[in-house]
Amino acid sequence: MQSQSQKGYLFLLLVIVLAGLSGWLFQREKFLYGLDVQGGIRLSYGIQFDSDPKKAQEQRDKLPLIRRNLVRILQNRSSGALGVAEPSVQAKGETEFIVEIPGFKNLEEARQVLGSTAKLEAYHATTVVSRSASYRTYTAGGIKKGEDGNYYEVFIDKNNPSKEVVPSDPAYRQMIAGWTKILDGDELAQASIQNLNSGQAIPTFKFSESGARKMGAWSRSVMNRGESLAFVLDGRVISIAPLKDGAVLEGDAVIEGQFEPAYVRNLVELLNAGALPVQLVETSSMTVDPTIGSKALTQMVTAGAVSFAVIGLFLLVYYIFPGFVALVALLLYMLFTLTVLKLTNATFSLAAIAGFILSVGMAVDANILVFERVKEEMRDGRSLMTAVELGFKRAFPAILDSNACTILTSITLSIFGTGPVKGFASTLIIGVAISMFTAVVITRSLLVFLVGSGIGNNPKLFGLERSWFGEKYELTADENPWPIMKGTKKWFLISLVTIIPGLICVGMGGIKPNVEFSGGAEAVFILPANSTATSASITKSFETNGFPGSVVKIASDGTNKLAYATIPPHKGVDLNSEGIREEVGKASGLNAVPSNFSTVGPTVAQETIDNAVKGVVISSLLIVFYLAARFGVALGGLKNGLKFGLSAIGALVHDVLFVVGVAGAVGSIWGWEVSALFITAMLTVIGFSVHDTIVIFDRIRENLHRPQPGETFEHLCDRSVTRSFARSLNTSMTVIATLAILVAFGTATPDLKFFCVTMLAGILSGTYSSIFNATPILWLWDKSTVRRKGETAGFIGAAVQDQARIRAIQNAAVAETAAGNYGTVKRRDRVRDRARKDID
Numbered sequence: 001m002q003s004q005s006q007k008g009y010l011f012l013l014l015v016i017v018l019a020g021l022s023g024w025l026f027q028r029e030k031f032l033y034g035l036d037v038q039g040g041i042r043l044s045y046g047i048q049f050d051s052d053p054k055k056a057q058e059q060r061d062k063l064p065l066i067r068r069n070l071v072r073i074l075q076n077r078s079s080g081a082l083g084v085a086e087p088s089v090q091a092k093g094e095t096e097f098i099v100e101i102p103g104f105k106n107l108e109e110a111r112q113v114l115g116s117t118a119k120l121e122a123y124h125a126t127t128v129v130s131r132s133a134s135y136r137t138y139t140a141g142g143i144k145k146g147e148d149g150n151y152y153e154v155f156i157d158k159n160n161p162s163k164e165v166v167p168s169d170p171a172y173r174q175m176i177a178g179w180t181k182i183l184d185g186d187e188l189a190q191a192s193i194q195n196l197n198s199g200q201a202i203p204t205f206k207f208s209e210s211g212a213r214k215m216g217a218w219s220r221s222v223m224n225r226g227e228s229l230a231f232v233l234d235g236r237v238i239s240i241a242p243l244k245d246g247a248v249l250e251g252d253a254v255i256e257g258q259f260e261p262a263y264v265r266n267l268v269e270l271l272n273a274g275a276l277p278v279q280l281v282e283t284s285s286m287t288v289d290p291t292i293g294s295k296a297l298t299q300m301v302t303a304g305a306v307s308f309a310v311i312g313l314f315l316l317v318y319y320i321f322p323g324f325v326a327l328v329a330l331l332l333y334m335l336f337t338l339t340v341l342k343l344t345n346a347t348f349s350l351a352a353i354a355g356f357i358l359s360v361g362m363a364v365d366a367n368i369l370v371f372e373r374v375k376e377e378m379r380d381g382r383s384l385m386t387a388v389e390l391g392f393k394r395a396f397p398a399i400l401d402s403n404a405c406t407i408l409t410s411i412t413l414s415i416f417g418t419g420p421v422k423g424f425a426s427t428l429i430i431g432v433a434i435s436m437f438t439a440v441v442i443t444r445s446l447l448v449f450l451v452g453s454g455i456g457n458n459p460k461l462f463g464l465e466r467s468w469f470g471e472k473y474e475l476t477a478d479e480n481p482w483p484i485m486k487g488t489k490k491w492f493l494i495s496l497v498t499i500i501p502g503l504i505c506v507g508m509g510g511i512k513p514n515v516e517f518s519g520g521a522e523a524v525f526i527l528p529a530n531s532t533a534t535s536a537s538i539t540k541s542f543e544t545n546g547f548p549g550s551v552v553k554i555a556s557d558g559t560n561k562l563a564y565a566t567i568p569p570h571k572g573v574d575l576n577s578e579g580i581r582e583e584v585g586k587a588s589g590l591n592a593v594p595s596n597f598s599t600v601g602p603t604v605a606q607e608t609i610d611n612a613v614k615g616v617v618i619s620s621l622l623i624v625f626y627l628a629a630r631f632g633v634a635l636g637g638l639k640n641g642l643k644f645g646l647s648a649i650g651a652l653v654h655d656v657l658f659v660v661g662v663a664g665a666v667g668s669i670w671g672w673e674v675s676a677l678f679i680t681a682m683l684t685v686i687g688f689s690v691h692d693t694i695v696i697f698d699r700i701r702e703n704l705h706r707p708q709p710g711e712t713f714e715h716l717c718d719r720s721v722t723r724s725f726a727r728s729l730n731t732s733m734t735v736i737a738t739l740a741i742l743v744a745f746g747t748a749t750p751d752l753k754f755f756c757v758t759m760l761a762g763i764l765s766g767t768y769s770s771i772f773n774a775t776p777i778l779w780l781w782d783k784s785t786v787r788r789k790g791e792t793a794g795f796i797g798a799a800v801q802d803q804a805r806i807r808a809i810q811n812a813a814v815a816e817t818a819a820g821n822y823g824t825v826k827r828r829d830r831v832r833d834r835a836r837k838d839i840d
Contacts, residue, residue: 011445019332022339029342032086033102034349034423036749037297039290040102041110045074045280046603047095059278066277067091074099074114076273081113081266088347096283107287107597108578112148113266115282116234119185119275120205122253123230124218125240127178128155131226138165138175140228140240143259148578151259153230153237167236176232182218185275187211191268193261194254201264203271206252216250219243231255233267282576286598292524295559296350296748303746304357307738308334311364314734318468319371321461325446326367333363333438337431346430350752351677352423354742358759359431361738362688365402365731366439369395369695372727375464376474384459385451392444398698399439401630402691403432405623409687412619413680416611421680428684469733471726478708481718482725484772485779491772495654498765502661510664512551514673514751515600516608520568521575523584523594527554527561533590535671538563541589546573551671553750563590564750566673575599612679616656619686624649627694634701635798643781644701648693651766651774655689656682658765659758666757677755685762692732692770696724700775704799713786713796717779721771732767736760 035042047066049056059066071089078087078101088100099114129136141154141164155165155175165171190206207215222243229249230240239255259267311330315323337356346352374391382390406428413425450456473482484491502510515522527533535552542550542565551566565588569575576599585593600608624645632641659682666672699720707716739760747753786794792801 009449011441012449015332015442015445019335022332022335025343026335026339029339031342031348032345033293033297034347034352035100035102035286035288035293036350037290037293037348037353038102039105039288039293040100041104041107041288042101042284042286042598043099043110043114043282044092044284045097045099045115046283048279048281050278062277063094067094069274069277070097070280073274073276077113077118077270080273081269082110097280103290105287107285108148111282111285112150113270115280116270117185117276117279118233118270118273120188120191120271121181121185121232122183122215123176123179123181123232124222125179125228125230127175128228128230128240130228130242133227143239149263150236151238151263153240155237173235176230176235176237179230182229183207183211183214187214188271188275191271193264193268195261200259201261202255202259203264203268204252204254205271207250212250215253216248219247219249223248229253238267282601283603284598284600285576287581287596289524289526289595291526292560292562292595292748293350296752297353299748300350300353300357300742300746303741303744304353304360306745307357307741308360310737310741311361311734314737315364315367318463318466318730320463321450321456321458322367322371322374322447323463325450325456326364326371326443328446329367329438329443330360330363332442333431333435334360336438337434340430340434341427344426344430346426347423349423350749351421351680351755352427354746354752354755355424355427356431357742357746358684358735358738359428359435361735362406363431363435363438364734365691366395366399366435367443368730368734369398369727370439370443371462372471372730375462375471376723378459378462378464379475384457384462385448388447388451392440394702396440397701398695399436401627401698402694403436404626405690405694406432406684406687408622408626409619409683412615412622413683416615421676424677424680467726469726469729473725474723477719477722481715481722484718484721485714485776487772488776488780491776495658495769495773499654499657499661502658502663502665504664505668506660506664508664508668510666510668511660512667512671512673514566514675515598516676517612517674518568519600519602520566521580521584521597521599523565523567523581523588524596525563525565525585525588525590525592526595527563527590529560531561531590533563535563538565538588538590542567542587545587545589546570547584547587551673553671553673555748555750555753562748563588565594569602608676612676612682615679615683616686619683620649620652623652623686623690627690627697631697631701635704635795640795640798643778644697647774647778647781648690648697650777651693651769652686652689654769654773655685655762655765659685659762662761663754663758666754672750672754675751675754677751678758681755681758681762684759685766688735688763689766689769692728692766693774695728695731696721696770696775697778699724700778704795707796707799707803711796713782713794714779716796717775721775725771728767728770732763735763739763 047059047070049059071091074089074097075087078084078089078099082101082104084101084104086102088098088102090098092098101110104110127137129139137158138155139158141156143151144154145151152167155172157163157165157171165175187208187210188205189208189211192204192206193201194204195201224245226242226245228240228242230237232238243249308330312327315326315330317323319326337359341348341356370391373395374387377387377390377394378384410425410429410432414422414429447456535554538552539550542548542552547567547570549568553564555562555564565584567575567584574580581593581597584597585591624642627645627648628638628641630641631644632638635641635644663672663674663678667674700717703716703720739756742756743753743760747756782794786797791797
């Protein structure tokens with residue numbers, strides 16, 4: 001007893017140390033908010049391989065090196081040329097890159113800096129008039145500053161002297177193509193700034209060793225002829241000047257001309273960041289106003305606080321003393337999770353914050369499973385401490401399996417998702433892992449310590465008389481369970497009745513893909529307080545002004561009315577062009593520039609669709625294989641395990657169809673659009689739906705190890721469901737309450753609201769299907785097996801055989817003991833113990 005007490009104090013000390021360390025680290029680290037919270041720009045790029053097949057193959061052969069260099073260069077350009085303190089550059093797949101620039105507002109400048117190859121090339125301008133070649137076609141016309149803030153040299157064609165040749169002209173590109181290249185972009189070692197007394201500046205360059213040799217050789221070959229040296233950056237001549245007589249260029253060079261210091265500074269930073277080893281093509285872009293995000297954050301945090309209060313009240317009222325211990329563990333869970341997320345530099349996007357709030361609701365599940373099991377053991381006559389120990393031990397398999405399935409689906413999300421989806425998945429993975437630790441280690445340690453020390457050893461404090469959600473039926477579950485299996489046809493009919501209307505809506509075009517799936521643009525407008533604009537009026541304005549097919553939704557961030565407009569791609573309209581935001585603002589009839597504006601190209605849209613399908617299929621397969629392995633080991637092999645896994649997937653199909661139907665219905669009624677967050681919700685529903693199913697399947701597995709004499713599998717399934725009914729409801733209720741609060745008060749954007757509605761529909765459906773679909777499917781499968789192959793092929797037959805095997809081992813052990821073969825007895829005892837492991 002003293003040893004148990006010392007262990008309790010040791011665990012209590014460990015909890016206190018962990019809490020103190022987490023609190024200290026939490027205070028030191030700061031939150032890293034996503035773009036949808038703090039505002040900024042997100043740009044996605046894809047590699048464009050060379051048009052020459054041979055060069056393209058060379059690039060593909062060097063792809064790992066190119067990817068590493070691109071991440072480094074884009075990071076340097078974001079922090080150097082754009083001056084952003086904490087940019088984020090992520091490689092996605094083999095050929096895609098996502099750049100997030102928080103707090104930055106100038107999309108065009110970001111595009112120019114990030115998308116520029118920044119290859120500064122030196123040319124001998126062989127078609128430009130020189131002192132020794134006056135017959136040539138072009139003469140330099142001087143430096144000009146373009147509308148984008150970049151400088152370039154104009155040229156005059158002697159055959160058409162009234163027209164300037166500028167970078168946008170095909171003749172400009174043809175002219176450069178006819179020059180002789182002296183140096184390539186990778187032969188620039190360093191760029192620097194030389195300030196002039198006039199307040200302007202010029203860039204100076206230092207070449208690499210090979211570059212210096214080439215420049216020296218060229219300058220000697222044209223010495224005293226007045227030939228022009230031109231520096232070309234991304235197809236623009238930024239400097240051209242005759243080589244001075246007697247000059248030999250080797251180590252460095254100066255660009256002729258006078259430029260504004262800001263331009264020179266950006267140019268130098270860009271060149272020093274490095275030239276892109278391949279061309280990049282923009283695939284999507286997004287600009288986000290921080291005003292909307294900050295209000296949405298406040299809204300979500302408030303909803304999260306309300307949700308926590310509701311969960312805490314439920315724990316205290318329903319479970320009393322264990323509920324108080326669980327509430328302490330839940331507070332520690334929140335502290336540990338937020339600390340880990342901070343330390344791993346996790347991005348707190350709105351979706352990730354929603355994921356954290358949802359994980360708080362899910363974190364209670366393990367505690368509920370344990371507490372309900374403790375109450376069950378107490379009703380069976382166990383002492384309080386024994387009931388607590390057995391409660392944790394016998395609830396653990398269901399906790400492990402259900403959380404493992406959630407983690408598997410979250411890993412799938414993190415692999416195939418991007419941006420907010422990855423943030424949600426990462427948050428959920430960390431949250432689920434820590435929730436298992438707090439429930440299995442911290443709650444257990446605190447409860448055992450407090451009960452053992454006499455503080456919580458009063459059985460009345462465990463809410464044994466609380467049976468508001470069906471616990472009273474557990475008392476008669478073994479003798480008189482609910483006849484769930486007899487009503488199988490009725491349950492399946494109810495499923496069809498709830499699914500078919502939604503699928504009819506889907507067939508009528510209710511599933512409306514947003515720009516992430518269809519490509520195009522999304523614009524968000526903040527409407528004035530006195531605005532009378534409606535979805536219909538804004539849609540009509542878009543139709544009239546050349547943007548047909550646009551879909552408009554009106555929402556609120558708690559303070560402002562917001563209009564979300566989805567604009568499909570159109571021929572002749574470049575949604576990535578400069579000035580498109582202003583054009584869209586005029587077309588809306590709102591006389592305002594969108595506060596948020598994002599575009600998605602067709603490549604990214606198709607990839608999103610492909611990843612959505614892959615995510616659903618792969619996560620389902622992972623769950624099947626995991627359950628097959630877990631249940632197969634305990635129930636006689638992989639074949640039996642597959643029956644459990646595929647039965648769970650059968651119920652899962654019900655949930656997926658129901659959720660898709662809900663999406664079709666809200667799309668038909670309110671015009672809500674399916675986004676990547678909808679797929680996130682689908683995959684999370686897949687994980688959580690299996691969660692409730694596992695609670696029941698785990699009880700079936702346990703009962704199969706000790707079936708009642710003469711029991712049928714139908715009766716065993718009925719009593720397993722009856723024993724699990726209350727805890728299935730209780731575990732779902734906390735998540736349902738959390739989602740309901742988020743839908744009502746905590747979702748500022750239509751995508752987030754749709755996400756929470758989808759999740760809510762999925763959890764409700766999953767609770768039903770786990771009870772009324774999954775187990776009946778398993779029962780029908782077993783019934784069919786028995787009819788075809790006989791009683792011994794069914795689960796009950798296998799269970800009876802296992803019991804007979806265990807009795808034979810025990811009898812053999814007794815006989816060996818009587819004969820005095822103690823060494824053999826010891827070995828047989830080990831075999832017997834392994835055989836009885838699941839039963840004990």
